[in-house]
Amino acid sequence: MCKLSSISETLKFLILLGYYYFEAFILFICPPCKKNVAGEIVLITGAANGIGRQIALNFARLGATLVFWDIDEEGNKETIKLAKENGAKGVYAYRCDCSNREEVYRVADQVRKEVGDVNILVNDAGIANVKTFLDLPDADMEKTIRVNIMAQFWTCKAFLPAMIACNRGHLVSISSGTGLIGANKLTDYSASKFAIIGFLESLAFELQAAGKKGIKTTIVCPSFVNTELSRGIHVSRPLLLPILDVEYAGRKIVDAIREEKFYVFMPLTNCISALKNFVPKKVLFLAVEYAGIFNNLDGVRDRKRRDQNHPAPKMSDTS
Numbered sequence: 001m002c003k004l005s006s007i008s009e010t011l012k013f014l015i016l017l018g019y020y021y022f023e024a025f026i027l028f029i030c031p032p033c034k035k036n037v038a039g040e041i042v043l044i045t046g047a048a049n050g051i052g053r054q055i056a057l058n059f060a061r062l063g064a065t066l067v068f069w070d071i072d073e074e075g076n077k078e079t080i081k082l083a084k085e086n087g088a089k090g091v092y093a094y095r096c097d098c099s100n101r102e103e104v105y106r107v108a109d110q111v112r113k114e115v116g117d118v119n120i121l122v123n124d125a126g127i128a129n130v131k132t133f134l135d136l137p138d139a140d141m142e143k144t145i146r147v148n149i150m151a152q153f154w155t156c157k158a159f160l161p162a163m164i165a166c167n168r169g170h171l172v173s174i175s176s177g178t179g180l181i182g183a184n185k186l187t188d189y190s191a192s193k194f195a196i197i198g199f200l201e202s203l204a205f206e207l208q209a210a211g212k213k214g215i216k217t218t219i220v221c222p223s224f225v226n227t228e229l230s231r232g233i234h235v236s237r238p239l240l241l242p243i244l245d246v247e248y249a250g251r252k253i254v255d256a257i258r259e260e261k262f263y264v265f266m267p268l269t270n271c272i273s274a275l276k277n278f279v280p281k282k283v284l285f286l287a288v289e290y291a292g293i294f295n296n297l298d299g300v301r302d303r304k305r306r307d308q309n310h311p312a313p314k315m316s317d318t319s
């Protein structure tokens with residue numbers, strides 16, 4: 001009996017496998033309509049600069065209600081101004097240090113009261129230290145982990161319950177090419193970006209297992225994008241690993257969210273890193289050296305991170 005059910009399950013699996021490949025092929029040839037996001041509440045962390053700002057401007061053009069979270073209040077103001085110029089009607093900005101759990105939960109409550117339940121959550125805020133492992137101060141490594149991954153736990157915990165209640169919503173995380181393969185001078189950063197993939201992929205499976213198929217997830221893995229975070233980076237193989245324009249990156253990410261893609265590799269050559277699981281070690285190291293991953297951060301000098309430029313306000317400043 002048990003053997004029979006196992007055979008029928010395997011048969012069902014094989015039929016569905018073929019069907020889903022066929023479906024993916026058809027969708028590749030005739031892509032489905034992108035989803036309409038007009039009127040949706042979209043919260044973007046790290047919206048004050050770089051990729052987050054460009055994601056915001058693309059959603060602004062599509063009529064979404066926007067909520068910006070960042071530690072950089074001046075940057076938030078500039079993104080509000082630009083979003084309005086790009087057609088946004090409802091725009092709200094909050095100073096929130098996403099690495100601070102209590103602050104995330106407090107500001108999330110404020111958003112629910114003042115704006116409503118978030119439909120699309122884009123976890124973009126991130127920092128990078130760019131130092132060799134032994135040169136990295138312990139506190140800086142902890143900060144990277146708190147901003148780049150712990151923050152995503154807190155924001156998802158804050159906004160997922162409302163999505164689950166109506167079986168509708170979208171969680172988006174900006175990981176990185178270094179979430180797929182390690183990189184010289186990025187031990188803490190790469191670890192945090194690998195963690196994002198493990199986190200959101202697991203959450204996606206958990207939601208599927210619970211029957212919450214209406215909640216989508218998208219993991220974005222860009223290589224290099226010309227923002228403050230990547231200033232000083234030198235690429236030796238631009239065809240393989242180009243520095244992408246930030247406006248292009250923002251547009252592609254919003255398109256992928258509207259197409260409800262599970263993974264977004266930018267550029268597509270990022271997928272090549274999956275081959276690391278199949279090649280001999282010496283081939284892997286040779287390929288990594290050829291791609292420039294051993295030295296493309298050599299030009300990055302010690303710089304002040306954005307969060308050091310924008311320390312939390314003192315209690316007397318918060319009114």
Ligand SMILES: NC(=O)c1ccc[n+]([C@@H]2O[C@H](COP(=O)([O-])OP(=O)(O)OC[C@H]3O[C@@H](n4cnc5c(N)ncnc54)[C@H](O)[C@@H]3O)[C@@H](O)[C@H]2O)c1
Binds near residue numbers: 051069098221222226
């Ligand atoms: N630029 C690249 O080459 C590149 C490549 C791959 C992935 N990424 C990822 O894309 C995301 C955006 O990076 P970017 O290039 O636009 O960098 P950026 O420095 O231009 O923007 C990052 C934003 O995050 C904000 N931020 C930092 N710490 C925060 C905190 N504790 N709480 C709230 N906001 C905080 C900053 O103020 C800033 O506005 C990051 O997660 C980054 O790791 C960037």
